[in-house]
Amino acid sequence: MRKEMAFGFGLMAAILLLIAVFTPWSELNNGHIGMIMLALIVVAMMMGFPSAFTLMGMGVLFTWYAYHSVDPGTAVQQTLDLAVQRTYGVMTSDVLIAVPLFLFMGYLVERANLIKKLFHAIHIATSRIPGSLAVATLVTCAIFATATGIVGAVVTLMGLLALPAMLRAGYDTKLSSGVIAAGGTLGILIPPSIMLIVYGATAGESVVRLYAGAFFPGLLLAGLYIVYVIIVAKLKPHWAPRLSDAGRRVQLPAHLERLAARHSRFALPALLRAVVAPDADVPRRLAARELLLAALPALVFVFVMGLAWNALTQPQEIHDTSGLVEMGFDSGTATPDRIDENVGPGISEPPEEAAAPAIAEPPPLEALPALAEPPALETPPAEASPQALSEPPPLESPPALAEPPVDDTHALQPPPLETLEDAAAEADATARTPAPAAFWETLAIGFAALAVLYFFLSFPRLVVFRMLLTSFFPLAVMILGVLGSIVFGLATPSEAAAIGALGGFILAAVYLAMDQPREVRRRYWPIWLVLWAVFLSSIVWFVLYKAQITRHPVPHVLGWISMSAFLLWAVLACWHAKLIPMLRESVFLTAKTSTMVCWLFVGASIYSAAFSLLGGHQVVEEWVLSLNMTPIQFLILTQLIIFLLGWPLEWTEIIVIFMPIFVPLLPHFGIDPLFFGILVALNLQTSFLSPPMAPSAFYLKGVAPPNVTLAQIFLGSMPFLGIVIVAMAMLYIWPEIALWLPAKLYN
Amino acid sequence: MQKLFLAVDRLSTFVGRAFAWSIVLLTLLVSWEVFSRYVLNHPHPWALDAQIMLYGILFMMAGAYTLAHQGHVRGDILYSGFSPRGQAAVDLVLFVLFYLPGVLALTWAGWTYANESLAIRENTFSPDPLPLYPFKFVIPIAGALLLLQGVVEILRCVVCLLDGAWPPRQKDVEEIDVEELKAMVREDGEAEVKP
Numbered sequence: 001m002r003k004e005m006a007f008g009f010g011l012m013a014a015i016l017l018l019i020a021v022f023t024p025w026s027e028l029n030n031g032h033i034g035m036i037m038l039a040l041i042v043v044a045m046m047m048g049f050p051s052a053f054t055l056m057g058m059g060v061l062f063t064w065y066a067y068h069s070v071d072p073g074t075a076v077q078q079t080l081d082l083a084v085q086r087t088y089g090v091m092t093s094d095v096l097i098a099v100p101l102f103l104f105m106g107y108l109v110e111r112a113n114l115i116k117k118l119f120h121a122i123h124i125a126t127s128r129i130p131g132s133l134a135v136a137t138l139v140t141c142a143i144f145a146t147a148t149g150i151v152g153a154v155v156t157l158m159g160l161l162a163l164p165a166m167l168r169a170g171y172d173t174k175l176s177s178g179v180i181a182a183g184g185t186l187g188i189l190i191p192p193s194i195m196l197i198v199y200g201a202t203a204g205e206s207v208v209r210l211y212a213g214a215f216f217p218g219l220l221l222a223g224l225y226i227v228y229v230i231i232v233a234k235l236k237p238h239w240a241p242r243l244s245d246a247g248r249r250v251q252l253p254a255h256l257e258r259l260a261a262r263h264s265r266f267a268l269p270a271l272l273r274a275v276v277a278p279d280a281d282v283p284r285r286l287a288a289r290e291l292l293l294a295a296l297p298a299l300v301f302v303f304v305m306g307l308a309w310n311a312l313t314q315p316q317e318i319h320d321t322s323g324l325v326e327m328g329f330d331s332g333t334a335t336p337d338r339i340d341e342n343v344g345p346g347i348s349e350p351p352e353e354a355a356a357p358a359i360a361e362p363p364p365l366e367a368l369p370a371l372a373e374p375p376a377l378e379t380p381p382a383e384a385s386p387q388a389l390s391e392p393p394p395l396e397s398p399p400a401l402a403e404p405p406v407d408d409t410h411a412l413q414p415p416p417l418e419t420l421e422d423a424a425a426e427a428d429a430t431a432r433t434p435a436p437a438a439f440w441e442t443l444a445i446g447f448a449a450l451a452v453l454y455f456f457l458s459f460p461r462l463v464v465f466r467m468l469l470t471s472f473f474p475l476a477v478m479i480l481g482v483l484g485s486i487v488f489g490l491a492t493p494s495e496a497a498a499i500g501a502l503g504g505f506i507l508a509a510v511y512l513a514m515d516q517p518r519e520v521r522r523r524y525w526p527i528w529l530v531l532w533a534v535f536l537s538s539i540v541w542f543v544l545y546k547a548q549i550t551r552h553p554v555p556h557v558l559g560w561i562s563m564s565a566f567l568l569w570a571v572l573a574c575w576h577a578k579l580i581p582m583l584r585e586s587v588f589l590t591a592k593t594s595t596m597v598c599w600l601f602v603g604a605s606i607y608s609a610a611f612s613l614l615g616g617h618q619v620v621e622e623w624v625l626s627l628n629m630t631p632i633q634f635l636i637l638t639q640l641i642i643f644l645l646g647w648p649l650e651w652t653e654i655i656v657i658f659m660p661i662f663v664p665l666l667p668h669f670g671i672d673p674l675f676f677g678i679l680v681a682l683n684l685q686t687s688f689l690s691p692p693m694a695p696s697a698f699y700l701k702g703v704a705p706p707n708v709t710l711a712q713i714f715l716g717s718m719p720f721l722g723i724v725i726v727a728m729a730m731l732y733i734w735p736e737i738a739l740w741l742p743a744k745l746y747n
Numbered sequence: 748m749q750k751l752f753l754a755v756d757r758l759s760t761f762v763g764r765a766f767a768w769s770i771v772l773l774t775l776l777v778s779w780e781v782f783s784r785y786v787l788n789h790p791h792p793w794a795l796d797a798q799i800m801l802y803g804i805l806f807m808m809a810g811a812y813t814l815a816h817q818g819h820v821r822g823d824i825l826y827s828g829f830s831p832r833g834q835a836a837v838d839l840v841l842f843v844l845f846y847l848p849g850v851l852a853l854t855w856a857g858w859t860y861a862n863e864s865l866a867i868r869e870n871t872f873s874p875d876p877l878p879l880y881p882f883k884f885v886i887p888i889a890g891a892l893l894l895l896q897g898v899v900e901i902l903r904c905v906v907c908l909l910d911g912a913w914p915p916r917q918k919d920v921e922e923i924d925v926e927e928l929k930a931m932v933r934e935d936g937e938a939e940v941k942p
Binding site: 045048049056079081083116494542563592593649652 | 763764766767768770771773774775776777778779780781782783785786787788789795798799802803805806807809810812813814816818819820821822823824825826827828834837838841842844845846847848849850852853855856857859860882883885886919920922923925928929931932
């Protein structure tokens, strides 16, 4: 404690000293006052008063001072107007609206009680890799942190779950704790993350583009962490000892044990035989269930490829659709974000009138989900079809593959969007367009991959697959669904977040129901199934309609019935699976955390208005330009400042206060705000890990065994801090890591 | 005195929690609109306005609740090292210097702002307009609640300066409830990873 206090007071004294030395006291102008205000806020924040109100109070006082220096008569009224308009601007921000929704999703997922299953499954799946426990910890952290976005909860949970497991397995204390502290913070980087929304709202940058940009850097950082752990485990085996064979063996259920003993080690043929010729030991139903499980990857692949083939070979439709993708992107993604620039607190001068909330119209009808066709529509149909067809179509594909083509004779109608073209479309809507070569190549590669998969699918692997299916895949599908629909422009971030929150609720309901005894579950299971069938009926209909297998849109009556069924299920599930306590907690925590973030925005918005009223921006700009820095020097300087600020401050405070100052300078140096944002997001990982204020380390210390000291945790985090800096350097050298995907998607 | 503190805490908590449920409404409203727009091809022009209002009400009305349970982020580096008296002194000065001007401005100006909106019966700018003035009244109401809670916090600082210890607060849900998380992880030993 003493050391931190000394550090804090030292920093404060240094800042005050800088103010005293550098301020030209004799010729003080408003710009200088602005700079003093900027330095004072850091001092004031370290005092420990709630930051939102520190910002708000200083903002109001300095705004009054700024107006007063111009016209003392109206200063009070103008200050009041500005404060309330800035507040109203935050209240009507259509970017920040995603914050409570994502938080809600995170709290629901966190309480779905699946982290234990997740860690266990990933651990078994990775058990052959050196340092497997640490790798499994990192992967679990990355996935769980991405889904929940709550660093503290992830670090605490993993501290309770993975740290004892690693220590018992003889792992080095520093390595184990560093892995957890660093892995848990990945959640604020890998999208969908709150931090990028906050940055987007502050810097006036599109959240959609930020998500697309942060995806690969996030994976890169997680990948570097994993590579580091594997290398350490190879170089210093006593830091991460191999697990004993007993610890790695997968426990087979009795019936699978018997099948494995009787048949070959290939799971698929063995299961097929068990279904065709069942015996007393393994009843046909059981074997069939396992077979279905084993065949799942193939079925999903065939289904997806079938839909893609159907979409690709629609006659007449092709050129319209590619045009519509562009339109969908313009209306669905870019518009709300552009509008936000008027609302967000990052703008330099206070607005005359807060932007009305109603500007953002719902995206026009053209922005419908099914329009994101696979690429390569323009590629001329190639000769590849016969040869690709002659690929050995392995396994049980034929029935599912046959499905789409069978129905398509009456499905050749384009959707009603293009009513003008209906007549023309019907005129020659007889023959399908041949699918492009890329499709057949994908198909061939996919089948080859499936063949390899099934060659290696032994019974233990089938069990591992099942474990992953019940823990890893639901989360992964949810994350990718939310992220994908945002990045591909199908939904706005707030829409995707709301669906994600519903997904989190469903996950929690299912997992908590699974925790109940079977007899209890059996009582309400049929009701759930019926309600879900009703709900899914209109979704299936919709998919068929979008795939143009049926030409009737979903009837409104059915839609309403479906929605009611879902709502009824949600209410019943609360009661059946005893979700009310969990829901209550999630709701209250969502309220508290989003209040914290949004009030910080209110404060920062007033504060930055005061800063620009005082002309602080001009002073900073003149000063920075007078230094004649190159872009790289400027980047290093800003990132260094952010890194240093990460010691005493938290990421929210750093973003809302300092981004409005840095971002306007970027055009001078020709730096893309998107690129800068990703660098900042990477950099702020360190604010969780760098002493003396390292929330991650403190959370971990709070639950670690007593013999794990804070110093060990800090030391253990150091290599990961280094890796963050390496990742930033890599990002600087190859900016395409961040910029490729947004450019590909939106330009 | 203590009774007064807890009564105000309870009021803030009650209001904050009541409006916290708007996150559920917001989730359902957004999801319903997504379903209606995409699946049924039937968008509602007013839905986005309503969503934004729900979001604005949520965090404004929970401001005092969050303050009552010390949920606003603060720079912890020195504060946690102070004695309770030191903490109370810092808080007291900054509440008067920073908090009161800001929140007073918000309440006062919010009141005129909302009344101006009421006078013209302001609506959202949309083909299906919603009345906007009730939403604007959220600002002074939230400001008044914050002011009340702030006065209580100031009195708490005074009490702490006199007694040398912080007056007790009510318990509330915590983001990191270690006991609860422990129960979540240890509930049954079956999935425990064996080394």
